[in-house]
Amino acid sequence: MKVLFLGGCGEMAAAMLPLLRDDDVIESITLADISGERARTVAAQWGPRFRGIEVDASWHDQLVGAMAGHECVVNYIGPFYRFEKPCAAAAIEAGVPYVSIADDYDAFLNVWELEDAARAANVKILSGFGNSPGLTQILAKVGYLSMDTPREIRVNWGAGSNEKVGPANILHVMHLMTGKTLQWRDGRRAWVQTGDGKKLVNFPEPVCEIPVFYTGHAESVTLPMFLPGLRYVSLHGGTNPAWIFPFVSFLSQFGITKTHARRSATLKFMSPFLPLFSGSSDPNKSVGRIEVTGTHQGQFAERIYTYVGHIAHITSVPCYLAVRGLLAGEFDGKPGGVYAPERIVDDPSAFVEKARGLGIEIHTVE
Numbered sequence: 389m390k391v392l393f394l395g396g397c398g399e400m401a402a403a404m405l406p407l408l409r410d411d412d413v414i415e416s417i418t419l420a421d422i423s424g425e426r427a428r429t430v431a432a433q434w435g436p437r438f439r440g441i442e443v444d445a446s447w448h449d450q451l452v453g454a455m456a457g458h459e460c461v462v463n464y465i466g467p468f469y470r471f472e473k474p475c476a477a478a479a480i481e482a483g484v485p486y487v488s489i490a491d492d493y494d495a496f497l498n499v500w501e502l503e504d505a506a507r508a509a510n511v512k513i514l515s516g517f518g519n520s521p522g523l524t525q526i527l528a529k530v531g532y533l534s535m536d537t538p539r540e541i542r543v544n545w546g547a548g549s550n551e552k553v554g555p556a557n558i559l560h561v562m563h564l565m566t567g568k569t570l571q572w573r574d575g576r577r578a579w580v581q582t583g584d585g586k587k588l589v590n591f592p593e594p595v596c597e598i599p600v601f602y603t604g605h606a607e608s609v610t611l612p613m614f615l616p617g618l619r620y621v622s623l624h625g626g627t628n629p630a631w632i633f634p635f636v637s638f639l640s641q642f643g644i645t646k647t648h649a650r651r652s653a654t655l656k657f658m659s660p661f662l663p664l665f666s667g668s669s670d671p672n673k674s675v676g677r678i679e680v681t682g683t684h685q686g687q688f689a690e691r692i693y694t695y696v697g698h699i700a701h702i703t704s705v706p707c708y709l710a711v712r713g714l715l716a717g718e719f720d721g722k723p724g725g726v727y728a729p730e731r732i733v734d735d736p737s738a739f740v741e742k743a744r745g746l747g748i749e750i751h752t753v754e
Contacts, residue, residue: 389715390416392455392484394445394475395464397421397430399552400489403700404462405434407708407746413715420454445471448478455482460714462707463488466556468495469563470648473502476513476726480506487710489518489703491560493569493623496521496606496728503726510724517710517729518703520545520625521606523695523748524676525730526706526739528607531680531691532615533736534754538682540620543607546595547627548671551699558655562645564604564625565636571602572612572621583637585624592696592751594671600626601633610728628671674699692753705746709739 391408395401396419408417417438421427424442431440443454445465451474455461461479465471468490476499479486490496499515506513516522524543532538568579585602603625611621626633636645645651673696680691695702706729713719719732733739744750 389414389460390418390458391460391462391711392418392420392458393462393464394420394443395466396462397423397426397440398464398556400557400700400703401464403698404464404704404708407704408711409434409437411712413712418454418458445475448474451475451478452482455479455484458484460484460711461486462711463490466491467559467563467648468492469498469560472496472515473498476502476515477505479513480509480511483509483511485512485514485714487514487517487707487714489522489707490515491518491521491605492563493604493606493609496609500726506726507724512714512719512722512724512732513726514710514714514732515726515728516606516610517707519674519695519697519699519706520676521610522706522729523702523743524607524678525611525728526733526736526743527676527678527693527695527750528611528680529615529730529733529736530740531678531693532618534691535680535682535684535689537617537684538615538680539618540679540681541611541615541618542622542679543605543611543624544589544591544600544677544679545605545625546589546591546598546600546675546677547625547699548595548673549627549629549632551672551674555655559648559651561633561636562640562651562654565601565633566604566640566645569602569604569608569623571608571623572618575619577612583633583640585622587624589624589626589677591675591677592694592749594673595628595675595696598626598628598630600624601637603633606728611730614728614731673697674702676702690754693750695748695750697748702748705743705748706739708746709742
């Protein structure tokens with residue numbers, strides 16, 4: 389099996405590379421980067437099954453050509469509000485299954501527009517298989533399936549400021565704290581202001597208790613779409629230290645994070661000051677907490693799931709398991725289409741156990 393890894397030389401990709409390298413089913417991995425030299429240098433570090441090529445994700449024909457001859461495309465190129473739909477569209481044209489770690493709520497709404505094209509081409513587009521979104525929906529589905537009548541899902545995530553992230557992650561933070569995003573209220577979509585909805589959430593160490601806010605991730609869009617009967621779905625995120633998201637929200641009020649061009653200019657201006665956003669004592673791990681409530685056997689039921697780990701690892705493990713599932717034929721019974729994790733994974737408990745087996749610390753409270 390041959391895998392094309394778009395964005396395979398970035399910070400987030402570092403944890404994915406050993407998973408692909410150690411999988412005997414995968415015979416070759418093509419690392420694609422906008423810098424061919426960097427792609428070849430990184431590929432040389434990982435052994436003979438790796439090779440590097442230059443690919444500009446904004447060039448459709450080059451994307452399609454690079455995908456040809458592979459059995460799966462993995463996409464880590466962000467920000468995903470810009471690159472998810474065009475990369476998925478290229479995969480559909482190339483006829484190659486696709487897995488991404490796309491995290492923006494509007495990235496999923498955009499790629500969902502390709503549902504009919506993907507179905508017609510019989511190509512599976514797996515969007516949002518990171519930690520949040522990704523593992524969060526898998527855990528939410530575990531709780532959902534454990535109840536006779538699940539009603540509410542609250543997804544919360546927290547990021548340690550000492551995590552290693554690239555420029556796309558910073559652009560993503562600016563985006564997810566700008567404008568409005570979708571939540572689910574009384575069984576219908578509701579637009580809310582990002583940065584509102586402040587509440588305190590007690591996460592696992594080292595993040596611990598922090599304030600979290602409405603943020604533009606995809607869970608509050610996809611969970612109501614694919615898990616029927618829910619009356620309420622919320623999505624909150626935050627950081628430790630806690631002041632970072634309110635600061636970004638404050639910047640957004642002046643319009644300087646409104647567009648990709650403005651975010652890029654802001655990032656360029658702020659780059660020399662980024663070390664000020666984290667201190668030596670700040671956490672270097674990220675966390676999630678998913679709360680599912682409803683009724684079971686006539687009684688109130690609540691399930692709480694938490695996880696913790698380095699962001700590159702907890703993002704890459706769900707993505708790898710999705711790739712492995714595609715290559716192993718686990719999803720062969722599904723038609724072509726656009727899939728969020730909870731739509732395509734029929735046995736979320738088995739998926740969670742595999743994630744635990746690959747080193748993600750996951751805890752359950754009932």
